[in-house]
Amino acid sequence: MTTSVSSPEMVGRQADLAWLEGLLDEARQSAPRTGVLGGEAGIGKTRLIAEFTRRLGDDVRVLAGQCVDLGEVAAPYAPVKSALRALVADVGADAVLDAVGPGRAAFVALLPELAGSGASVEASPAGTPIAGGPEATGRLHEAIAVLLETISRERTTVLIIEDLHWVDAATLALLRFLMRALTSSRVLIVLTYRSEDIGRGHPVRGFLTEIERDRWVDRRELSRLTRAQVRRLARVLLADEPGAAMVESVYGRSEGVPFFVEELIGIGRDCGDAAELPDTLRDLLLARYEGLSESTQSLLRLVSTGGVRVPHALLEDVFPGTPDELDRAARDAVVGGVLTVDGEQYAFRHALVREAILADLLPGERARFHAAYAEAYERVSAAGVRRLAAEISFHWLGAHNAAKAFPATVQAMREARASAAYATAAQLGERALSLWDVVPDPAAAARMDKIELMGRTTTYLRNAGESERALALVKAAIAECPDDNARLARLLRDQALVLASLGREGAIPLLREALARLASIPSPDFETSRLRASVMTALAGRLMIAGQVDEAIDIAEAAHALAIEFDSDRSASVAYNVASVSRLSRGEVEVGLAGLEEARRLAHGDGAALLRYWVNASDARYLVGDHRSAVEHAEQGLERARAQGLERSSGVILASNAVDPLHALGEWQRADELISRALALDPPGSFRVYLLRARIWARLWRGDPEGAADEFRRVRAVMTPIMAVEAQTRLGVGRLIAELALESGDLGDALDAVRILLDEPAHHHLGYVLPFLWTSARLVAAARRDPVGAEPAGLDGPALVDLERQIRERLAGVAIWPTFPVWAPFVEAELVAPGAPDAVDAWRTAVDAAAHPAALGYLDGYARLRLGEAALATGDRQLARTELRAARAAAETGGVGLVVRLVDQVATAAGLSVAAGAAADEASAPAEPPRSPAARTASGPPGVEGGAAPADPVLDDLTARERQVLGLIAEGLSNRQIGERLYISGKTASVHVSAILRKLGASSRTEAALRARAVR
Known part of the structure; x- marks a missing residue:
């Protein structure tokens, strides 16, 4: 066997290499890019990446990581940790922690070996870190983004993650964030994946579909080599011109896959006869392996069980022979072209070879090898070197030892939770639940019972955005839960939170039931009382959002008092926040604003409570008409989020609260930038609806009603579920629907939207009601201008009078709101x-x-x-x-x-x-003297009565609107153009034209136009 198995020259990839270099050039100009490279196994992805990095100069820093094949649940952040540890080794822990900024604590949670470094984690200005939830994930993501952004100022940085088809859920979420958050850095992200391994249902398939819409992402598939390129590759490998027969044979058998070409050429050269080439892919992949000694083959079978890469120290631990025997076998495998040496690790020359050897293992052999690795990892883990529970769990499962796999899986879940890898923690929690009934005394091994494990896994699923799975699991937990009121209350609360995250109805009854169960406990302990305060606060929040603000105030204030009693500042702050916003909503402006400031004081620096304050305080300022202050509050909240290491996650969502006040101030472009950035970071459902509504509304008023209507049609299905449970969203989106309908001339749709306002309870959400009343009054004005179009829309005379009455009644009921002096004159003028x-x-x-x-x-x-x-x-x-x-x-x-x-x-x-x-x-020019209505032109503006005094008695039968339409017919306008001129729909214009033709006895528009011109 020859040791020269790979071509010294890369063939057929010059265009692909130029593509990567072009992306890098853009990144050098502070235009971060992502290149996604796909292709089948053996097509040359790794070789292309190696050639790309080999050509880079000292002005570029490369951070590389490879996803690990650990079955369905990989270790969280494995490829990212590898890349970051290389950076730490290069520049030092202190420099890395300094570059991370306020996210140091989160970064150390990811790489706990940095906890003992000289740079003080406590010195971070982040304040008290958020213990858990999506904020913890956001802080970690932000920390890594800040790190990459900071180091890229010194040197352009290339982050390479290979083998994305094995990626863990936590890394995938991080990559999604980085690709959208690194907006002003010199970073190029390069991802590779094996295309045939991401079938239907694979998470990477959805990820690729999603990122294809991003303008900063470029995706490329490597193609197979042509016959001419195979000939050239053969010439390079042989250092001579290949024979035609060999080229045809190799091209036919390899089908242009470079790895297979190299293997076939190498084997054919050694055999000296193309006819001896392997007939099947399996034979080809195992050809070099089968030519090695039995001891070397045994080592390779052991290595294949350990993964694509295995550290030498680990291999020494699991290898049954002496160190000398290991070295000899390893050297033979390297010389034979099966293994390569990468630093302190052994790696298969290609993953396909590893997979072929792995598939050739006997069942007993496979289980024995897995057990050896599991025991070796346990020894390393016991020494406190690394968190390796995920690897231990994987190998004990491979060894079919559920009793040992189970506690390792639970520990791996805890480790994933510690690094805010909620998606992976959820997967491991589900794996542990699947093992629960097949291991002895699982509660002792897990240090929790099954209901608690189900509850934790539900929380991890919800925090990871897997709300549907969370809902199914919490329902199963409730069904299995014994008659324990405190535990059932906690599960009911969790189910309500999941429903809320899905934007579905049903959360309020569940929270009421949870509260009733807690109230039935005769002597509640400290934890039960804290849970009760939590449930009360959650219930008050849902009632407030649903528009039931009176009850929300009562419950929130009771929750605040309970939280104060049990010294829970965060709960007290959140409860008072809810109560204050509810009071504000029903018109108690001064009390509400003062209460929000008290909620801020009660937060005592708590991150989550403060972020909630900034969100609600900025929104409140906008609703009372203090637009500049609203923007300032949102920006202050963003500064706080930045100090907590959450600038590009929670911070961007908070900053988006500045969108509406920026629109009010006419700062459209700045608002656009906030909307685009926030939407790119995939915010929660209610925030997404808010941003979409704001963007569509701005598009309408900036002069693109058709585009606004098209966009609304595309996203309406996303908005509808949130409208069902959130009063603010109902009013905001309802007003948008009405304005879009008015602009298109569809009075029926506008009336349906206005009924959303009229069906809401009176005297609540006054800041949203007032502008909606103006839109409703505009509907009345439009119906009066277009009585023909109004009648089929349900706005005939009596209906119109009733609608005006309801609008006036609602207007009188909101006179206490600070923006009443603005909106009331507009409503009255429209009427x-x-x-x-x-x-x-x-x-x-x-x-x-x-x-x-x-x-x-x-x-x-x-x-x-x-x-x-x-x-x-x-x-x-x-x-x-x-x-x-x-x-x-x-x-x-x-x-x-x-x-x-x-x-x-x-x-x-x-x-x-x-x-x-x-x-x-x-x-x-001198002003024209006023003229009587009879002297006005027939084509006067919408809303102008009359027209030229008709000389033809037949024209007396036409209404004022019909005379306007007739004048426009005489100008040669189409129905659509008439509709645009008169602010009515083309369909309504058509109705008017038909009525005119009938009344004039005209057979065509031309004849009607001639009649109109004749009497002018």
């Missing part, structure tokens, strides 16, 4: 009938209200637009021109494209020029 004498005065009042400090920036342009329309209706064209120009200027300056478009439509219909730079002579 004034089109063309009414007091319309101009009503819209003048609205213009004044738009100057209020609490007013949203886009309202000024909108109010002046409507004032201009009202002026046109009275014949005051000079005032109309002035206000429409002012409206357009304000809208253009503020980026309110929708108002610009509406102004242009109204001005065009009225024959006014209002764009910037309009002719000076028009601006200085």
Whole structure:
């Protein structure tokens, strides 16, 4: 056997190499990129990566890790730990911990060997670390992101993770985060995977589908070599021109897979006859192995059980022979081209060879080898060198020793939880549960009973985002739980939290039942009382979100008192927070705002409680109209999140609370950036809905109603479940639906959306109700302008009167809210009938209200637009021109494209020029004298009654709207264009056209147009 088994020259991969180098060039320019490299086994992924890294200069740092094949549940963060340990070895523990910043504690939890380093973990400004939950995962992810970002300032950094098809769930979640969070670094992430090993249901398949939508990710599949490339590779390997017969044979048998080409060429060269080449893939993979001595083959079988890479020290521990025998066998395997030496480790030249040898093991042999590795890992673990419980569990399972695998699995679960690897902890918890009934005394081995294990695993699943599995498991736990009120209450609370995370109904009844069970305990101990406070706080929070704020206040204040009694600051802060937001929601503004500040004081630096404060405090400031303060509170919360090492996880979600106030201030671009960044980090369901709603709303008002409607149709299914359980979401999304429907002219859909508001309990969520009342009033105005379209939508005369009555009643009920002086004039102006004498005065009042400090920036342009329309209706064209120009200027300056478009439509219909730079002579022309309604043009703006006095008696039968439509028919406009001009749908325009043709006795639009022109 030859030792020269790999080609010294890489063949057929120049374009792929240039692709990687191009990604690196972009990363060098602070444009972080991710390259995902796939392909079948043996196609040359590792060789390409090796060639890429070999060419790198000293200005690039390479961090590499390889996923470990430990079956269905791999050790958490294994490839990342490998890469980070190499970095620590390179620059030192102190330098790494300094670079990590506030996430030091989380980083040390991942690499506990750093706990004894000189850099003080306690010196971190993070404050008290969050003990668990998604925040712990966020802190670890942030710590690694900060580290990579920091070291990349010195040298461009390439993070390589190979064999993603074996990736553990925790690493996959971390990679998803890094790819989206490293927005201003010089980092290139390179991932490789074996394409045939990610079948349906494999987590990597979903991961690849998801990241393909990201513009900073580029995915590439390596192709097989062509016949010409196989010939060239053979020439390089043989150092001579290959014969045609060999090339054809090798090409046919290898099918262009480089690894197989190298093996076939090497074996054929040694055999001297292409006809002797192996007939099957298995024979080819085992050809070199079978040519080795029996002792070397025995070593290789042992190594194959240990994994793709096995440290020499570990192999010494499990090898049954002497060290000299091990060295001889290992040397033979290396010389024979089966193993390679990588530092202190032995690695198979290719994973396919390892898998072929592993498949050739006898059952007894396999179990014996696994047991040897498990015992060796236990000895290493006992020495406190590394956390190896996952490896121990895997090997004891391979040895079919459930009794020893079970405690190792439970310990591995604890270790995964300690490093915030909740997805892996959940998988291990489920594995432990599957072993529960086949091991003796499992409760003693696990140091917990089955119900507790089920409860913990439920929590891990929920924290990992696996809420459906969490729900199934907690239901099973409740079914198995004995009649223990305290334990059942805890499980019921957990089930409620899972339902809440899924955005489903049912959490409130479960929490009520949990509270009832706790109340039935005659002499509750300390832990039971703390659990009761927790359940009460959770129930109050769900009641608040559902809109049942009166009961929420009572329960939250009782929870606060209980938490104070049992000295639980975090619980007291959260409970008071809920009570304060609930009071604010029903109009107790000063009390609510003061209560939020008290909740902040009670938090005493607790991370989770403080983040909740910043979220609710910034939202409260926005709702009361203090937009600048709302942005400042959100930014202060972001600073706090940054200090806790949560800037790009919880911090970004918190910062997104600045989106609505930024919209109010007209800072659209800044809001867009926050939305995009927060959505990229895959926030929880309710936050995602909030961000999507804000983005669609901004798209509408910035002048892209069609795009906004299209996006809403795509995401409506995501919003609907959250609307069912959250009153704020119902009102926010309901208003969006109504505005989209109004813009498209669909009055029926708009009415359905307005009913969402009218069905909500009165006097709650006042900050959301007021702007929705304005939207509802706009529906009344639209129905009056378009009575033909209003009738089929259910807005005929009596219905319209009733809707106006309900709006006025609701408006009177929210007069205590601070933004009432802004919204009330707008509602009243919308409700004034089109063309009414007091319309101009009503819209003048609205213009004044738009100057209020609490007013949203886009309202000024909108109010002046409507004032201009009202002026046109009275014949005051000079005032109309002035206000429409002012409206357009304000809208253009503020980026309110929708108002610009509406102004242009109204001005065009009225024959006014209002764009910037309009002719000076028009601006200085004397005002036209007011004209009677009978003298107004038929194509006047929407909402303007009348038209040219008809000379044809038949035209007397037409309504004012129909005369407007007829004028536009005479201009040659289509139904769609008529709808756009008059703010109605194309379908409604078609109804008007049909009525006109029928009344005129015209056979076509052309004939109707001629009749209209004849009487002008």
